[in-house]
Amino acid sequence: MDFFLSKKIVEYACLCGVLSPLTKLYFCRHCLNLRCAFCCHHEVDSHFCSNCLENIPSSEAKLRKNKCNTCFDCPSCQATLSARATSIQVPMSTKGEGGDETDEGSASNKMVTKKMYYLACLACRWTSRDVGISDQTSQTCSWPEQEYFHSTRFQLLSEHFQAVVLCDKEEKQDYLRRKTVKTSKFPSMTDRTGLTVASIRRQIGFDKSAPKAKPKPTNITPSIATSEVEDLPDEIFTKPVNLKNITTIKQRLAQPANQPETVKHLYPQHKNLSIKRSLRCRHCEHNVIKPEYNPSSIKYRIQLFASNHVPEVRFVKADPFKIGESASIILKIINPTINDMTITIMDLPTEDEEKMAIEEMRKTFDKSVSIATKSSLTPSIMRPSLIEDPRMVDCKITGKIELPDSSFVVNQRDDSAEFDDDIQGDRQDPRFIIWRKANKVEIKLNVIPCDGLKKDDDIITGFTMQFTYSNVHTSTPEKESQGLRHALNVRVYINPGKISE
């Protein structure tokens, strides 16, 4: 299965010209087109911890620096650490302290067993005791945070730049307020003179308060570059290095604040939060992927994966390719929808046709953007301004397919039919269909390698597949009853093998 889906043998062209396997594409049912990841807005829906499944609001996630408070990653192998319990004997100080204590019953010196916790990695056996973190009395209590040498400096820098951004934003808003044309219908004296009501009030002495001082970012002592650095220790070139004590690059980068050089300084790291992501079509701004909010749910509220809507083409086998001779390839076509599909195999657009289609797409896009900018009062984030620029498909065709002479029907997907006896309908199939079962059809096509190819050159061939698609999810109820049928085109590129001789 992995072979069919992941290896780039059969690829589909998105409207923007990027080739991807069908499993990496989405289908917008409002634009009725394939969408690749570049043609979708990626939005963060929710933050959650993948270990304790706590759902964290995005504002709080920002405050926590996108890390979970209670879960830790192993600093050595980056697996999740688990708290292990151990019991130790301590002399009893006061009676009835703590719930876990039990009497040992010794006569002279009363000892009690106390449960203590430490962090351990089940993958590499690293424990928090290795670096001298003392055991804690509770599993969920806050583990000691590591102190960083530069933490105060970074805190100051971060505050300073936040103030700078705020100042910039206010200045910009102020500028826009002064620039915007007043919407009042009646001419005002102050328009001509450039005086504002506030300044006139101040001049005649109605307003005693001083003009509001703008917030200024706090001053910060700049860093100073110096050419004097500490000398390397004398034994650096003579002392043998014990690689077991030196951290790897991965381990160092997992702790960016202090980047420890020896394993003695590896500390448990708070686990990074995961996100649930939703995707939005850039053309019509409808969602193509929307997960459920609950972090423990793996379901989707909207899932428009292309593999659920567009017929899947799988490469089955090919005869050996020889220069100047046609060879047959066998493709399997699968209908994933619950409606019958009529499929027509056509030629790929020529270079000029492709260029013209791209030009047209750019024109319609420019028009839609200009309408959006004129009509909408909403800020620019709502506009589809970040649309992917369409381009030519970057794939040179080296084998030409002999087109089949007719269309053919692929039956609907019926999950229960898998268990039925194989009943062949009395459908009159054209000659190129060699096998048919349930919603799958195998077709045999001839491929002629182009001139000028050498041995071991890749054969790349392709076709435009037109298929009928019934849009059962239309928003208007009267259309829904009819189940609108569309004829849609997708471009499919196949790499069936190399020239053998």
Ligand SMILES: [Zn+2]
């Ligand atoms: Zn795309």
Ligand SMILES: [Zn+2]
């Ligand atoms: Zn957690």
Ligand SMILES: [Zn+2]
């Ligand atoms: Zn580990």
Ligand SMILES: [Zn+2]
């Ligand atoms: Zn769309």
